[in-house]
Amino acid sequence: MNPAQFTVDSRLDGDTAVIYPKGYLNNLAGESLVAECGRYTGKGIRKIVLNFGGTGLINSIGISLLLQIIEDLRTIEGTVCFSNMSKFQVDTLDMLGLLKHLRIFPAESEALQYLGAGAV
Amino acid sequence: MSTELKRALYNISALADLGQEITAGGSNFQEKIQAVLYVITGTFLTNKGAILACNKDGQMHILAQRGFDQLDPGRAAEEIKALARNEPCLLPAAFGADAGVAIGAGILTPLWVRDEFAGMVLLGEKFTADPYTAEDFELLRIIAAQIAVALNNHSLFRDLSAQLDENRRLYEEMRRIYHDTLQAFAAAIDAKDAYTKHHSQRVAKYSVAIARELGWNDHDIEGIYVAGYLHDVGKLVISNDLLNKKKPFTPEEVDQIKTHSTLSHTIISKINFPWKDVGKMIRHHHERLDGSGYPDALTHEDLNDGVRILTLADAFDAMTSRRAYRDKMDIQDALSELKNCLDTQFDNRILLAFCRVLDKEIKGELPEPDILPHFDRDSDLSVIAALLEGIIRELSS
Known part of the structure; x- marks a missing residue:
């Protein structure tokens, strides 16, 4: 798959939506990730895991889109967890001072376990 | 870091x-x-x-x-x-x-x-x-x-x-006014002679149809369209009595009539047309390939395709229109006459293109026919089509 071509897959795991962004999160195509989250929250889902295992580059546009998702979840008192991020991605979020505002897990299963424990 | x-x-x-x-x-x-x-x-x-x-x-x-x-x-x-x-x-x-x-x-x-x-x-x-x-x-x-x-x-x-966009709109507006003026001029020319009503318009249309069939570009096609409309503008200077005379012309009158192509050329020579050869097409539309035409008795190599197209279109319309001194020919006879005058008066390629486009119009292959609408309603299209087929076959071989 062309990494510059951004796509989004998703699945429901109980009351949690697991979303898989694939490709570079660096242009307007990334809006589909926000839309996918919105599709689940629109159905009443308030727990979301974003699995970044298939995502390479995240630039300023990608950061902006992630902030929007976090804000959207906050507005409905929901929770979003990030998982499977590369060290570079985590370092970037750390450098931007965002880590303390996020819940990041090495693996998707750990994020699901955290959310399954009743976190909202 | x-x-x-x-x-x-x-x-x-x-x-x-x-x-x-x-x-x-x-x-x-x-x-x-x-x-x-x-x-x-x-x-x-x-x-x-x-x-x-x-x-x-x-x-x-x-x-x-x-x-x-x-x-x-x-x-x-x-x-x-x-x-x-x-x-x-x-x-x-x-x-x-x-x-x-x-x-x-x-x-x-x-x-x-x-x-x-x-x-x-x-x-x-x-x-x-x-x-x-x-x-x-x-x-x-x-x-x-x-x-x-x-x-x-x-x-x-x-x-x-x-x-x-505004410039484009103004250009199109000017172009429309230009063509309207052209048509008004042509109407004035054709009004001089009761028997040649719409002649200029038909010659323009026939010429465009032939030029398009020969693969001319849109710009050059517009040029021959203009030449078709203005080719007889010199007739404005010739007396109505002479143009509408029912008896045969005297040799002096024939000479006077023949001046219309140079008069046309003189009238339009002050116009700086954006299309090439409009003046030439107008001046030479009565020349013949064998050099027996007028006003300059030019021959083959001196007559460009535009002139050859306009000459044929003009002749075809003249033949198929009624005149004060003769009845009109039917389409078949006119086509036969064009064919008989190949090499001396008309060009093979131009007649072939004319026949092909007419054939396509009869078969309904062209969305907007230019020639067919001017035929008499009682024309037998199947006979014309057969004749065209023969001419096309002969000229293509």
Whole structure:
């Protein structure tokens, strides 16, 4: 798959939506990730895991889109967890001072376990 | 690597993202500005941001925004213009807390290019609740200058496009007037002779049909269309009595009639046509390949395709129209006559093209026929089609 071509897959795991962004999160195509989250929250889902295992580059546009998702979840008192991020991605979020505002897990299963424990 | 260095690299990367979005080909301006807004909000970590442009009439309008529930830039446009150009400023300091440019806005940057106010960028408080730093201000100043140029360029491009559209509209209007005038002229020519009503129009149409069949481009086709309309303009100078004379012409009268092509040429010679050879086509439309035509008795190599087309179209219409001194020929006889005069008067290729286009019109292969509508209703198209088939076969071999 062309990494510059951004796509989004998703699945429901109980009351949690697991979303898989694939490709570079660096242009307007990334809006589909926000839309996918919105599709689940629109159905009443308030727990979301974003699995970044298939995502390479995240630039300023990608950061902006992630902030929007976090804000959207906050507005409905929901929770979003990030998982499977590369060290570079985590370092970037750390450098931007965002880590303390996020819940990041090495693996998707750990994020699901955290959310399954009743976190909202 | 220190956090400061990482942050500096991120900022440089954000500037690169901005440049890429501004210069990106293929996307429309609205998408570009939306992407630019994402770059800014992602760089300064805010969920609220807006880019606004200033119209020629001084009104501000929103190009892209996110996160603001209320955005009323019109209220403070004049105050914004009074701020330092391309310098970010904290909103409360600029307007007081109740100025209300945008509820929730933290920083405003007026955008200027030279002495032109282009718009502004608004940013909300940071997601992290951290204050904007001096480095943020410096980066925003650089970004603002780039966005200002992008807005200004778009505005110039839009003005140019509007001017181009207006010029195009004026050109089309002039062109329409030109063609209307041409048709009025042709009507005046044809009105001189009761028997040649619409002759100029038909010759123009037949010539266009042949030229198109020969693969001429649109510009050259328009040229022969004009020549067709004006080829007999010299007849305006010849007396009505002579043109409508029912008895055979005397040799002197024939000579006088023959002057019409040079008269036509003289009349139109003052016009600087944008099409090539209009004058030649008009002057020589009674020349013959064997040199027995008039006014200059030119032969093969001196007669270009335009002249040859107009000559054939004129002759065909003359043959198939009634004259004061004779009845009209039917189509079959006219086609046979054209064929009989090949090499001496008419060109093989031109007759072949004429027959082919007529054949296509009869078979309904052309959406807008030029020749067929002028035939008599009682013409036997099947007989004409058979005749055309024979001529086409013969001339193609």
